[in-house]
Amino acid sequence: MSxxxxxxxxxxxxxxxxxxxxxxxxxxxIGVDLAGVEVDGDLSTSEGRRAAAEAATQLAGGTVDAVIACAGLSLPKAITAAVNYFGMTEFLEAMQPALAKSDAPRTALISSLSSVQPVFPPLVDAFLNDDEQAALGIAEELAQNEQTGGLIYASSKQAISRWVHREAVTERWAGAGIPLNAVGPGVVKTPMTADLRATPEGSALIDAVVPMPLGYHQDPESIAKLLIWLTSVDNTHCCGQTIYCDGGAEAVLRGEDVWSWNNDGIAQKFAELYAKLGG
Structure with a gap:
């Protein structure tokens, strides 16, 4: 089925x-990018996002079966905040009416293994509050220092994963029958990582930050095929997830137990319920 x-x-x-x-x-x-595809669109501005969504919707005849948001930057600059977060969320929100007309709508975004790495919480909060002016102001300050500039990328990706987790179950998405998910890659062999991978020193640096015991640096097909499955009719119940396709990097960095953080709270809730039932 096409x-x-x-x-x-x-x-x-x-x-x-x-x-x-x-x-x-x-x-x-229907591709969207600065140039060279079906829709020329600047996702660093609100006006550009809305215009690109409108053009893509028109080319599709008003109905879109799936949106895959891949556009992103890794520069230690404020524009990374604009494109990586708002360039995804605002664009997807603008595409939602066209998705809702499909018989089997789906959408997926690119997050990153960086979403579980150190971030700048005030920037993440500004993203999740949909305050682009505040987010860009904070990012501008972070960009003034080489050591803090890198936090812009990680913060944008954690915010994307948290946005997906929050929004996926709402009436706009799950309520409209639209699965919303993200993929978190490790180090992918793309132009974005080419300079770092080009030297032994650069490779050693990214390997220390993104340890990948399975498969090492990955071809883009490894992510593309997962995005395609998430946006296919076969995905009926995967909802609100960031799936880390990263050669094991997330498992190495977060360790074997990411579940017990709320064990005490859960035990207390069950004790209270048991008491109410007269146990």
Whole structure:
């Protein structure tokens, strides 16, 4: 069954690979990027996001089966905050009416293994409060220092994963039958990571930050195929998740137990319930 996809960041990297795989399978793909694809769109501004969503919707004839948001930057600059968070969330919200018209709508975003790494909490809060002016102001301050500039990227990706987790179960998404999920890659062989991977010193640096015991640095197809499954009709119940496709990096960094953080609270709740039942 042929479906109509809208993919941001479709001119390079994971977005381009995903678009190529989908077209090879007979699907219609409407790419969104600064240039070189079906829709020229600047996702660093609110006006650009809305205009790109409108153009993509028109090209699709008003109905879109899936949106895959891949566009992103890793620069230690404020524009990374604008594109990585608002360029995804505002664009997806603008595409929601066209998705809701599909018989099997789906959407997926690119997060990152960086979402579980150190962040700047005030910036994450500004993202999740949808306060772009405050977020850009904080990012501008972080960008003034080489040591703090890198926190912009990680903060944007943690905010994306938290936004997906929060919004996926709302009436706008789950209520409209639209699964909303994210994928968290490790180190992917794309132009974004090419300079770091080009030298032994650069590779050693990223390997220390993103340990990948399975498979080492990954081809973009490893992420593209997961995005395609998440936005296919086969995905009926995966909702609100960030799936870490990262060669084991998340498991290494967070350790074997990410479940027991609330054990005491859960035990207390069950004790209270048991007491109410007369136990």
């Amino acid at each position: 479906r109509t996809y809208v993919i941001t960041g479709a001119a390079s990297g994971i977005g381009k690979t995903t678009a190529e795989l989908l077209r090879a399978d007979g699907h219609t793909v």
